[in-house]
Every structure is written in structure tokens, then in C-alpha cells.
Amino acid sequence: MKVVLFDIDGTLILTGGAGNRAFAKTFADVFGVPQISSNVSFAGRSDKAISHDLFRAHGIPETPENWATFQREYLVRLGPTLASLAGEVLPGVVELVEKLQALDGVDIGLLTGNIRAGAEQKLTHYGLWQYFEFGGFGDRQTERAEIAREAVAAARERWSAKSQANGGPDRIVVIGDTEHDIRCARAVGAYAVAAPTGHTPSEVLAKENPDLLVNTLEDHAAILEYLAA
Ligand SMILES: [Mg+2]
Structure with a gap:
């Protein structure tokens, strides 16, 4: 096998960068971060690692609650973002x-x-x-x-x-x-x-x-x- x-x-x-875009939108709408740090790299990394790096970069507590909120809100934004990009x-x-x-x-x-x-x-x-x-x-x-x-x-x-x-x-x-x-x-x-x-x-x-x-x-x-x- x-x-x-x-x-x-x-x-x-x-x-077309939908994941990145939906991350940015979630951080803007939910965590009040107008622009996510460009020092955090996305390629080949896990959503959890990226999101925790962004929490740290923007002074947001790395709690299980914030990770749960992020996932829920990201998923709401991902679909429309996928549809809007080529x-x-x-x-x-x-x-x-x-x-x-x-x-x-x-x-x-x-x-x-x-x-x-x-x-x-x-x-x-x-x-x-x-x-x-x-x-x-x-x-x-x-x-x-x-x-x-x-x-x-x-x-x-x-x-x-x-x-x-x-x-x-x-x-x-x-x-x-x-x-x-x-x-x-x-x-x-x-x-x-x-x-x-x-x-x-x-x-x-x-x-x-x-x-x-x-x-x-x-x-x-x-x-x-x-x-x-
Ligand atoms: Mg890849």
C-alpha cells in the first residue's frame, strides 16, 4: 500500500491569495488590526502558526478563545473571498x-x-x-x-x-x-x-x-x- x-x-x-486576504479581513474586522504585519510568512505554514504569529505581532492574547474566534470568523470570510478572486x-x-x-x-x-x-x-x-x-x-x-x-x-x-x-x-x-x-x-x-x-x-x-x-x-x-x- x-x-x-x-x-x-x-x-x-x-x-489568488484568498487565504491571505481572508486572514487580513478577519484581523481587521474582528481584532481591529487595519493591516496585518508583513513580517509573518504564510507559504507552507499552518493556519494556527500564522494566526498565533499575527496575534503576537499585534499584541492580541494567544488564547484558545481568540484562536476559536479567528477560525469561526475566517471561515465566514473565506468563501466570498475565494469567489471574488481569480x-x-x-x-x-x-x-x-x-x-x-x-x-x-x-x-x-x-x-x-x-x-x-x-x-x-x-x-x-x-x-x-x-x-x-x-x-x-x-x-x-x-x-x-x-x-x-x-x-x-x-x-x-x-x-x-x-x-x-x-x-x-x-x-x-x-x-x-x-x-x-x-x-x-x-x-x-x-x-x-x-x-x-x-x-x-x-x-x-x-x-x-x-x-x-x-x-x-x-x-x-x-x-x-x-x-x-
Ligand atoms: Mg503550499
Whole structure:
């Protein structure tokens, strides 16, 4: 059994910055922050980590209540923001996901810093949510490696439910667009496939030594061959 875990932003879709925009709107409307700090980076990080950095940057107490309020209000704003911006499903994504789905012994899931309901809104908007039945999300964890552990645990649970055997998948592949995706793959002993389809250049990804670096997910042959190896 092999498991392929996909990052969302910059890997499956580009939203035109909807997540960032909905974060900014939530901080403005709910926490009275007219402009969120540009020192807080978004790419490849979890919603919880980003939001806690912003709380700190703007002197907002990092309480469970504020995190809960943020999530609720962000989700209200994310849908309209997605609808107002031009985004896209990245080239090759639908074909790759459908090819993987058709393979025996390959399970596909998500490994994303998005909170689960945010991931659902984004992927529903772009017609991709139905392909993914499990994953690791950014609701509880700030560190991406922890999210990867969550995704692998979910994959294991599915595997043992299906096969009634212990143990786990014999190969886990993480597909992502940032150095963070590559590092979190390493943290859980997974293979890393990287594509510079978000905002991270190929050279930066190459420095992290992914197992496979493709230009876009249109490069199915390389990815499928790699999975079969
Ligand atoms: Mg990404």
C-alpha cells in the first residue's frame, strides 16, 4: 500500500491569495488590526502558526478563545473571498489525482496547514474536495511535521481498517510546493516530490534535496514511475 499526500496551496490550486486576504479581513474586522504585519510568512505554514504569529505581532492574547474566534470568523470570510478572486486548479492536478485514484493499492490524502473546514471550502470551490477522504490539517498543530504525523496516522488507520493487518503503508509520498513540505516529509520518513508551482523557485526546492523535483504536476510519468519503483 502506498500513500500520496498532497499539499493544497501552490500545489493543487492557486487562489489568488484568498487565504491571505481572508486572514487580513478577519484581523481587521474582528481584532481591529487595519493591516496585518508583513513580517509573518504564510507559504507552507499552518493556519494556527500564522494566526498565533499575527496575534503576537499585534499584541492580541494567544488564547484558545481568540484562536476559536479567528477560525469561526475566517471561515465566514473565506468563501466570498475565494469567489471574488481569480484562481485556478494547477495544470495536471485533476489528471494526476484521477490516475492515482485508479491505481490499486494507492491511497490519496491531504497534508496541509489549512484548517480542515478551510481546506474543504477551498477545494470545494475548485471542484477537488471529493477526491480526498482523509488528511492532516492545521486545526490543532502549529508545526507542519506534526500535521504530517497526523496525516500518516490517518492513513494507517484506513490501512488497518481495510486490510485488517497491522503495520502501515510501505511508501508515503508528500507532494508540495515549498521547502516546508520537503522538510515535513523527511520528518515522517516519507518521500518528497516538489513542484515550483506556488511561489517558491525551483532552486530553493532543489537545495532541500527532494526525491523528485518536477516542473509541474503535468509530469505524471515521472511521478507515477517514482511511485511504482
Ligand atoms: Mg503550499
